[in-house]
Amino acid sequence: MNAMTPAPTSQPDLLDFSFVLFGGTGDLAMRKILPALYAAHRDGMLAPGGKILAVAITALDCNGYLAWVEEHVKPRVPESTIDDAAWLGFLGRISYVRLDAAQPDSFASLAEALRNAPGRRIFYMATGPALFVPICSALGAAGLTEGASVVLEKPLGHDLESSTAINDAVGRIFSEDQIYRIDHYLGKEAVQNLFALRFGNSLFEPLWRREWVESIQITVAEELGVEGRGNFYDQTGALRDMVQNHLLQLMSIVAMEPPQSMDADAVRDEKLRVLRALKPLRGDEIRQNVVRGQYQTGSINGAGVPAYRSEAGVGMDSRTETFVALKAEVENWRWAGVPFFLRTGKRLAARVAEIVVNFRTVPHSTLGPTALRPGSNRLMIRLQPTESIRLTALAKQPGLGMTLQDVYLDLAFDQFFQHERMEAYQRLLLDVIAGRLALFVRRDEQEAAWKWVAPIIDHWAAPESAPKLYASGTWGPAASSALLARHNTCWLEEEN
The missing domain is CATH 3.30.360.10 (Dihydrodipicolinate Reductase; domain 2)
Known part of the structure; x- marks a missing residue:
């Protein structure tokens, strides 16, 4: 256990959520996002009913994905912060759906997995920017975006023209107050x-x-x-x-x-x-x-x-x-x-x-x-x-x-x-879950x-x-x- 105590918080009642992580087997998910979510879980900052649904094209079932997390995420978590009971509890939040983000028809399996999922839906795009628009369009066509939030990683485009095109396309599916453009600094x-x-x-x-x-x-x-x-x-x-x-x-x-x-x-x-x-x-x-x-x-x-x-x-x-x-x-x-x-x-x-x-x-x-x-x-x-x-x-x-x-x-x-100290991604992910936009970049x-x-x-x-x-x-x-x-x-x- 870590000798330091977690930072005190004054946050309101914790909210249930369904955190959908596109690019769930990718480098960003392994290095930053899942370690940050584990830290929040360990510190008691996630609602007990909150769930994490990883999405990727990699041929895995749920048990295979949990083994992937053990292999690729656990070594990136500071050893002093690993608590066996907390880690097992964190794995209990995670499930996995295999789909091809470029194929809209494959989103039916995601819709089924989210049918009875708790709380507000959060779609995290830990993918290349070329997939932002196809994923958001498929989510809209599957009827999954109402009341949801979408988190967009950088780079959002290659220049002003491409950035505007992505923002326009995503903005047709999500309103501005649903869009979280993340800058971890x-x-x-x-x-x-x-x-x-x-x-x-x-x-x-x-x-x-x-x-x-x-x-x-x-x-x-x-x-x-x-x-x-x-x-x-x-x-x-x-x-x-x-x-x-x-x-x-x-x-x-x-x-x-x-x-x-x-x-x-x-x-x-x-x-x-x-x-x-x-x-x-x-x-x-x-x-x-x-x-x-x-x-x-x-x-x-x-x-x-x-x-x-x-x-x-x-x-x-x-x-x-x-x-x-x-x-x-x-x-x-x-x-x-x-x-x-x-x-x-x-x-x-x-x-x-x-x-x-x-x-x-x-x-x-x-x-x-x-x-x-x-x-x-x-x-x-x-x-x-x-x-x-x-x-x-x-x-x-x-x-x-x-x-x-x-x-x-x-x-x-x-x-x-x-x-x-709370790491940057942990703070930002907790803000997404709580619906706080101040630390995220607005389109203008x-x-x-x-x-x-x-x-x-x-x-x-x-x-x-x-x-x-x-x-x-x-x-x-x-x-x-x-x-x-x-x-x-x-x-x-x-x-x-």
Whole structure:
């Protein structure tokens, strides 16, 4: 058993549900969704009558699927959280239906399995986006959508046109308040704490504006490469895979105005205003403010790794980007003139996701040049690998003279809160079951993000456009550092 206790909750009475998991034998179901549902079950956050129905084309019966879960899910659950009685109880919730999602006639077996199923139906699309519309259409034809919810995983389309087509088709079957477009970064504890930090403390709100903020950095870096997903990734790239959704969502939360309430549409209205206020990038502005990179051979943790173009499923002449760094601006009264530097990439020097708010230095120092050093006052919100918040300030060193040095005020969640942290997928799945939409992306948000990145996509489609190469195990192309240097700043790790 885990030594930490589950997080206390104040949720209302638990609701029965029928959770239908399309792609039930796939990687996402095994790695994220079923482990998250087990954690919720173990912590007593699922109604006793709630059921999980896995759906896939794999030739299995129910017992065969439970054996599949034992083999592929249980090893991905932290050993310290495995409780034999809880695990058996969790398996007791699960059943399996084999069907071909591309064949509408096969949905009769699903309708039969759901005939007496409890509670509200939740259809989770843990499949490729090409199956979203056929599945939703078949669910509608089978009469299974009334009062149900559908969860759509990213990527939702390849560009604005394809995203609109999917949304239009799904929207003919499900209303907007039935559709949950999931972005798992919005379920992370540190992202939730952004709301608490900004809107629950009078300390920060007066400083959260152009008069006091010099710049903001948002980084999501991975040590991993494409990990056997070359066929998918080579058609997607870092701009579509990470910037259009995760990074722009994080940026919109950082930059949004205080919502009238924490109701779903109040929060999403304010995020939308940020996305619509993004300064458009065109032509020369893209060349000056967007860096596109692709990893070469190098070393990660002492082990050699191949170049991107040597990965399985990747073309030898691929121009797909595995790294993006860019400067964005929000054209409103709060943020005008403040650069937002966004960065993401694969095969980088470390796995880290963080938001860094750099406050302006004092206008005049009577305590020497240290007080004028950029970064002497900053707020760092770490999302991974561990979640924490750190506020940097200057203090006097003990002893004679007035020598200043950085000191830190730290909130490490795993140390301060002596109970187990809820993983992002667990929180988001519980919100779906409870019918809470605030942490899910609304259609107009998604389309505003696609509209902003569309000129970059088009610019990179030109034959003469090519990514800048960088060695695996580094922080990306040198042009990424030059981008910030032109604004008299640098990435956080470059300060030392």
